[in-house]
Amino acid sequence: MIDIEELSFQWQPQQSKPTLAIPRLQIAKGEHIFLHGPSGCGKSTLLSLLAGINRPTTGKLSIFGCELNKLSNSKRDAFRADHIGYIFQNFNLLPYLSPIDNVTLGCQFSKQRHQKALTCSPSLPLEAARLLNALGLDNQFHQQNVANLSIGQQQRVAAARAFIGAPELIIADEPTSALDTNNRQSFIALLFAQAQAVNSTLVFVSHDESLQPLFNRSIDLVALQEQI
Numbered sequence: 001m002i003d004i005e006e007l008s009f010q011w012q013p014q015q016s017k018p019t020l021a022i023p024r025l026q027i028a029k030g031e032h033i034f035l036h037g038p039s040g041c042g043k044s045t046l047l048s049l050l051a052g053i054n055r056p057t058t059g060k061l062s063i064f065g066c067e068l069n070k071l072s073n074s075k076r077d078a079f080r081a082d083h084i085g086y087i088f089q090n091f092n093l094l095p096y097l098s099p100i101d102n103v104t105l106g107c108q109f110s111k112q113r114h115q116k117a118l119t120c121s122p123s124l125p126l127e128a129a130r131l132l133n134a135l136g137l138d139n140q141f142h143q144q145n146v147a148n149l150s151i152g153q154q155q156r157v158a159a160a161r162a163f164i165g166a167p168e169l170i171i172a173d174e175p176t177s178a179l180d181t182n183n184r185q186s187f188i189a190l191l192f193a194q195a196q197a198v199n200s201t202l203v204f205v206s207h208d209e210s211l212q213p214l215f216n217r218s219i220d221l222v223a224l225q226e227q228i
């Protein structure tokens with residue numbers, strides 16, 4: 001569960017107005033949230049706070065009972081490695097590594113996720129292969145350099161890397177923007193199936209409002225900041 005109270009964030013101390021000012025936001029465990037709003041309204045900034053990359057300037061941000069606003073940078077890094085899978089807009093894959101190696105990297109910084117992954121498969125590479133297949137990337141592509149894969153295939157690798165070790169929260173920042181409409185919807189169906197299998201909470205940012213009905217709840221970041 002995510003719990004935000006009176007949160008504000010500003011990139012620079014001299015800003016006249018904070019980038020984000022959210023009075024209240026609660027997200028329940030297992031919810032699939034569609035987060036939207038105009039360009040520059042602060043969606044990626046909010047994701048960076050949820051992921052513990054940045055810390056709120058003021059206010060409370062608690063994820064699964066842990067108050068991230070009170071943790072040091074290194075403790076937030078450890079929290080992120082243990083509990084959060086992040087699918088970046090540009091995927092951030094290592095191009096000279098195979099899909100299997102990219103996916104297993106998701107466990108390198110977390111003993112907890114490593115152990116959880118081994119409860120599903122006998123080894124990390126086998127668990128990576130299981131997730132890649134579940135997300136629609138066949139075995140024939142598992143050992144190639146990811147640089148040789150299509151954008152849609154790279155996106156499946158990025159999603160499998162986020163899901164390995166069953167993190168409680170999956171954050172996805174416009175992961176479907178390079179795909180056509182049919183591929184977007186089928187990718188989201190696979191994403192939901194994985195999230196449901198381990199009851200992960202999903203926070204998904206997109207400008208494509210046609211995707212909204214697929215989610216449990218839609219949050220307009222501008223309206224959220226105007227609530228009294």
Ligand SMILES: Nc1ncnc2c1ncn2[C@@H]1O[C@H](COP(=O)(O)OP(=O)(O)OP(=O)(O)O)[C@@H](O)[C@H]1O
Binds near residue numbers: 039043044045046
């Ligand atoms: N690293 C940074 N340093 C300073 N300001 C930043 C930084 N990153 C973002 N900003 C500013 O914060 C504001 C919100 O940016 P953010 O990227 O969160 O918006 P967004 O809603 O995700 O936009 P988009 O939909 O275009 O991706 C913008 O005014 C942006 O210029």
